[in-house]
Amino acid sequence: MKINNSPLDILFKPKNIVIFKANQKISFFVEGFIRQGYDLEKLFLISTTEKEILGVRCYNVIEDIPEDEIDLLILSIRRDLLIESLKRILSKKKVRFVHIFTAGTGEFDDLGMDIERKLKVVLDNYKDTRAIGPNCMGLYSPRGKIAYYSSFPVERGNIGLIFQSGDLHSKMIKFSSKKYDLRFSIGISIGNCIDIQISEILEYLNEDIETDVICIYFEGISPLHINEGKKLFKVLKKMRKPVLFMRGGKTSRGQKAVLTHTGALATKSDIWQAIYKQTSIIEVPSSLEELIDYTYLFSRYISRFHKLNIEVTFPKNKKALVILWSGGFGILATDSLTELGIELPLFEGKALEKLKTIFPIRVGSLSNPFDIPWITHRKEVVDICKSAIDENIDLVIIETDTWRDMENERFKGYYKNLLELREYVESLNKIFIIILHQYPSKSLEMFHQKLMNDKFIVYSTIEAAAKAFLKLFEFGKKLERM
């Protein structure tokens, strides 16, 4: 495996791990490591109350463990014991990275803020020891076989995450892996940032060969690192990988909520507007669902180029061909796509006649949207679509619904058409998206699973697909200007 030759490599691939102190309440860490296949001989649990957790032996005190150097120390202890414990451990062992899991610090009250200040002083005395947190869930790094939840996928992917909320970080991984089969290179719930900053991790992910798209959930700057703002801006300016940036505390009411969450310093909206203008980063609305929707398209789109070993290019225009089963949906799609700023080139006159010579329809429409439910299984559909897709079309959207019977010839013809069309569209480096509306239904679930297995890009609404496409388009335009 290629590594980045950065000191942070060890954080994401630690040779050994100590949890201080382990107990049943945080057994999810152990479960996560087991699931990822981490070498349990190198996982050391320190506990005075437990003998073992999930089959992993507990040591009474840190002196008992055989290792002198600790790559990753997970510190989970009452906040009033944090400073003394850290000092004591650092005096006994060489520690490369500390993940301070404990919450209720700077985000909670003045006493907690004081604890953060003192922790920083301790860390400043140990230059070789770096820390993430406090108030964070920590690391997900399939390359290092570490994860704090057993529900996180073992397989590696091309998405990097830096989140100032452990729960959002967890839900991003859980929801998106289950919903869209997304996979990740590295994820970090980074918390209150008393030592390692977002900018450092971002630089790391920018160099990381496995990472194609980066998602950041940002709440603010630690009061202990007021220069981080400038550093972050500097790193963002040089980013050439897409960074999907979701900011918590965009509204002033939201800022008040941030104070009780990470205790981060407020940043102003106008500053962020300037940053969005001067960098290639993509602003994401305050919705985890939208972030996941966007990440899906970026991840899948870029990885296709990388697999073919060709340079990534982004859509030049915002022109779509829409193919569906329903006139009514066609009207709604036309209105909503038009309102979002996507064009639907109208096929009329000679262009329309040309399409009609391929298949003379008696009802429905070939004007774009195509409304041709009765012939979706016939091979002429592919010919009509191919004829309609010239260099102007950037996006082909097929809206569909479940099939009662996935064994009959109509379905087989239809599905063959989907595969053939996608191949054609993607051979032109254009985007092919299927819309499958979601509602509880066994046959829908089966059809959806089949589409997912065959790696189709499937969204549940045309708006979600269109918004994701527009972000990809925006990123391409931004890159051009950089």
Added chain:
Amino acid sequence: MKINNSPLDILFKPKNIVIFKANQKISFFVEGFIRQGYDLEKLFLISTTEKEILGVRCYNVIEDIPEDEIDLLILSIRRDLLIESLKRILSKKKVRFVHIFTAGTGEFDDLGMDIERKLKVVLDNYKDTRAIGPNCMGLYSPRGKIAYYSSFPVERGNIGLIFQSGDLHSKMIKFSSKKYDLRFSIGISIGNCIDIQISEILEYLNEDIETDVICIYFEGISPLHINEGKKLFKVLKKMRKPVLFMRGGKTSRGQKAVLTHTGALATKSDIWQAIYKQTSIIEVPSSLEELIDYTYLFSRYISRFHKLNIEVTFPKNKKALVILWSGGFGILATDSLTELGIELPLFEGKALEKLKTIFPIRVGSLSNPFDIPWITHRKEVVDICKSAIDENIDLVIIETDTWRDMENERFKGYYKNLLELREYVESLNKIFIIILHQYPSKSLEMFHQKLMNDKFIVYSTIEAAAKAFLKLFEFGKKLERM
């Protein structure tokens, strides 16, 4: 059953039905009637090619059927045979209502438009015969045990539908009944409107005692009924039931698509903006999903008042209490609700101290959003929430996730709290909504089903819930001004 004493009653509860001509391709009608439990002795199929369809006998010619009067004639025949067939049938039998199913008429080409004109002339000669269509799927009326698809629910509900798209009409019923257990009073896919107009059905639904909320999908006015615009406006002005109005062809590009769909006359956006201002109708964006989301809340909200036999009142303010499991989600929720125009009263100072005396939290927040994942199962949570809900709060949102184990004591305590809280919130005539993010998961599905069985209002995103609430609020404010 109370009826409306309108001539249209028969349309929605026909004593007999003739399908001319029946064939396997449109056996879905027969399936629909069977599913609804329509008296098959009164369903007469006319076919020269089939002997029976799904066990229902076919007659060769219409003269063979024993009935002299036909309440509902479904006319499904090639467009070039439409006029002669209709003339012939009307000369033989007294027909109350014709559903002209045939498509490819006014929406398709000039010849089709000519056919519509001629059909109207025929109908004008038979004043007792009224028609819906052409180019429409027709009727869904569980009170009359009729439906054109077997997937439509048999149970009756409080939602009325008037749709100028058969497919959107079908999908509205299918998606919303499966997703939210919505149920309908009457649904009509009305098509190109050569005779019966939207305004007539709307007046009927306004008087209909079972109908609490009406959804319209509108594309335009038939060129044969240019006065319908004024009539519709008049009816809309006197509506006191909520009308959720979705307009196809809002954009000029969308209008071009409308032409190929229903062939309706274009209506202008500025006229519609004036209508929205002068009436209580609620504008819905071009998204079936949003229409379904809004309908869900209107239907459930109003039916609760009716069940208690009290007058319906609407939210006075836009103030929400948000309770969740996650600080990060709390920030996002605060930002997105604030941006949408919903207020989250901030609990600070004495108000916050008061809440903290009920349960002294060590991490998380009680500032609104509540971020109290560790104690969701304790009964103090109910006390905290009750204390926080005063007359200012209109909406309580609980964001949750799946439970691995729905048998353990924590879950039971949590679920008991949900039931107790909802009861309290609804006793104050306020709205209680649960947010359950959707992704493929067996345990999530089970939890969701449990919530649905217990009639909780459950949305998959906080934005969807908030938008639905805002439409309800908007309707209340509009009613006040009327």
